[in-house]
Amino acid sequence: MAHSIPALVNSQMLAWAREEAGYTLEQAAEKAHFVIEKLSSWEKGESMPTLRQAEKLAKIYHRPFSVFSLSQPPMMTPLAAEYRRLPGITPGKESPELRFALRQMIYRRKGALDLLEELGDHPEPFSLNIKMGEAPEQVAERIRSALGISLATQKAWPHEFRAWHSWRMAVENLGALVFQFSKVNVTEVRGVSLLEFPLPTIGINTKEIPASKPFSLLHELVHVMLARADEEKPALLETRTQPAWMELERFAEAVAGAVLMPADAILSEYEVAGKSTTADWGISEIQTLSRRYKVTPKAMITRLLILHRCSPAAYRRWTDAWEEYLKEHPPRPGGGIATPAEKALNRNGRSFTQLVLEALTHDRITAVDAAHYLDLNFPHIETLRRNLAMARQFETETVGVD
Structure with missing residues (x-):
C-alpha cells in the first residue's frame, strides 16, 4: 500500500528543505506529528520515510516533492538579501510563516x-x-x-x-x-x-x-x-x-x-484649533478625528503629539485610557465572506492580477500558469476576469483572505 512504500529521497535534501523553510527539527516534527527521533533518522540517512510521510513534509515545507530527489541543494539568494531590515528579526532566523510569505x-x-x-x-x-x-x-x-x-x-x-x-x-x-x-x-x-x-x-x-x-x-x-x-x-x-x-x-x-494626516489640515480642524496644547484628549474626540481621515485613533493621537497639539503627559494618559477602552470594546472583524476571486485580488493586488489575466488573454501563459500565479482555481479566474472587465470595486475584507 502507498503508506508503506519507501520514498527514495536524499537525506541531505530533507534537512535542507526544513532549514530553508525556517523550521527547527523540533518544530518540524511537531507540525508533521512525527516523532523527532524518526525525523532526525531520516535526515541522517539512517532510515527512509514512506512516500506519504515524505509528501507530508514537502507540503509543510512548501516545496515540490521532487526537490527531495536532488543530488545537492540548489544555489539560492538568501531571503535577507532582498527584503528590508525588520525590527526584531535576525536575517536567516525568520519564522516559517514569514519565510514563506x-x-x-x-x-x-x-x-x-x-x-x-x-x-x-x-x-x-x-x-x-x-x-x-x-x-x-x-x-x-x-x-x-x-x-x-x-x-x-x-x-x-x-x-x-x-x-x-x-x-x-x-x-x-x-x-x-x-x-x-x-x-x-x-x-x-x-x-x-x-x-x-x-x-x-x-x-x-x-x-x-x-x-x-x-x-x-x-x-x-x-x-x-x-x-x-x-x-x-x-x-x-x-x-x-x-x-x-x-x-x-x-x-x-x-x-x-x-x-495620511497633513499638518495644515490637522491643525485647521476645529477640534484641534480650539484645544489647549496641555489639555487632555477624550477617546471620542480622537475617534471622531481618526474616522475623518480613515486612520486609527492611535495614529491620530501620535500625530497630534508630533504636531505639539498634545503634551507627552496627555499622550500617556490617553494611551492608557485607550488600552482600557480596547479591553472593554475589542475590535470586531469587519466585512463579509469574500469569494475566491475577491480573495485572490485582495492577495495579489490589481496590477499583478491584471498582468496575469492579460498574459492569459494573449496566450502567453496557460490557464494552469495563471492559476498558479494567482493561487486560484481556474473556474474562479473567469469570475475574476469578468469582475475586472466590469471595473467592479472589490471592497470585501475578511479575516480569510489567504
Missing part, C-alpha cells in the same frame, strides 16, 4: 517581470527617492502629490476599506507591486518590502485592521524610496547600528503619518 512575494515579483517581457512591455520605472536628512513634512507633501490623492477625496471615502484600496492602487500606480500575506503573526511583522528595482514590492499583513493598513503601506513606501536613493540596503547588507536604525524607522513613521 517572502518567497511568495519574490516569486510573484519575478513572475511579473517575466510576464511583462512575454508581452513585450516594460515595468513602470520607480523614480521616487528621499534622503534621510530631508524634513518629513516636505517629503510627505511630495509623496502625496505623486500619489494624486487630495484631502477632499480622502475625507469623502465612506469607510476604511475604500481608503485602503485607494491608497494601495495609488502606490501600485507609482511602479510598485503591493501584495498581502497571511498566517504571519502581526507581532512579528506588519509590513515588509523587497528593495529591488524595477518593481519594488510591498507586502502587508492581512491581520492588520483596515484602518492600519495605509499607514503600514506608506511606511514601507518610505523604505523603498530610501533604497532608491541608496540610503537603505536589504537586511543582509544593512550595517547601521541599532540606534541609527531606529532613527530611520522613526523617520519612516513620521513621513507615513504626515502623508
Whole structure:
C-alpha cells in the first residue's frame, strides 16, 4: 500500500528543505506529528520515510516533492538579501510563516517581470527617492502629490476599506507591486518590502485592521524610496547600528503619518484649533478625528503629539485610557465572506492580477500558469476576469483572505 512504500529521497535534501523553510527539527516534527527521533533518522540517512510521510513534509515545507530527489541543494539568494531590515528579526532566523510569505512575494515579483517581457512591455520605472536628512513634512507633501490623492477625496471615502484600496492602487500606480500575506503573526511583522528595482514590492499583513493598513503601506513606501536613493540596503547588507536604525524607522513613521494626516489640515480642524496644547484628549474626540481621515485613533493621537497639539503627559494618559477602552470594546472583524476571486485580488493586488489575466488573454501563459500565479482555481479566474472587465470595486475584507 502507498503508506508503506519507501520514498527514495536524499537525506541531505530533507534537512535542507526544513532549514530553508525556517523550521527547527523540533518544530518540524511537531507540525508533521512525527516523532523527532524518526525525523532526525531520516535526515541522517539512517532510515527512509514512506512516500506519504515524505509528501507530508514537502507540503509543510512548501516545496515540490521532487526537490527531495536532488543530488545537492540548489544555489539560492538568501531571503535577507532582498527584503528590508525588520525590527526584531535576525536575517536567516525568520519564522516559517514569514519565510514563506517572502518567497511568495519574490516569486510573484519575478513572475511579473517575466510576464511583462512575454508581452513585450516594460515595468513602470520607480523614480521616487528621499534622503534621510530631508524634513518629513516636505517629503510627505511630495509623496502625496505623486500619489494624486487630495484631502477632499480622502475625507469623502465612506469607510476604511475604500481608503485602503485607494491608497494601495495609488502606490501600485507609482511602479510598485503591493501584495498581502497571511498566517504571519502581526507581532512579528506588519509590513515588509523587497528593495529591488524595477518593481519594488510591498507586502502587508492581512491581520492588520483596515484602518492600519495605509499607514503600514506608506511606511514601507518610505523604505523603498530610501533604497532608491541608496540610503537603505536589504537586511543582509544593512550595517547601521541599532540606534541609527531606529532613527530611520522613526523617520519612516513620521513621513507615513504626515502623508495620511497633513499638518495644515490637522491643525485647521476645529477640534484641534480650539484645544489647549496641555489639555487632555477624550477617546471620542480622537475617534471622531481618526474616522475623518480613515486612520486609527492611535495614529491620530501620535500625530497630534508630533504636531505639539498634545503634551507627552496627555499622550500617556490617553494611551492608557485607550488600552482600557480596547479591553472593554475589542475590535470586531469587519466585512463579509469574500469569494475566491475577491480573495485572490485582495492577495495579489490589481496590477499583478491584471498582468496575469492579460498574459492569459494573449496566450502567453496557460490557464494552469495563471492559476498558479494567482493561487486560484481556474473556474474562479473567469469570475475574476469578468469582475475586472466590469471595473467592479472589490471592497470585501475578511479575516480569510489567504
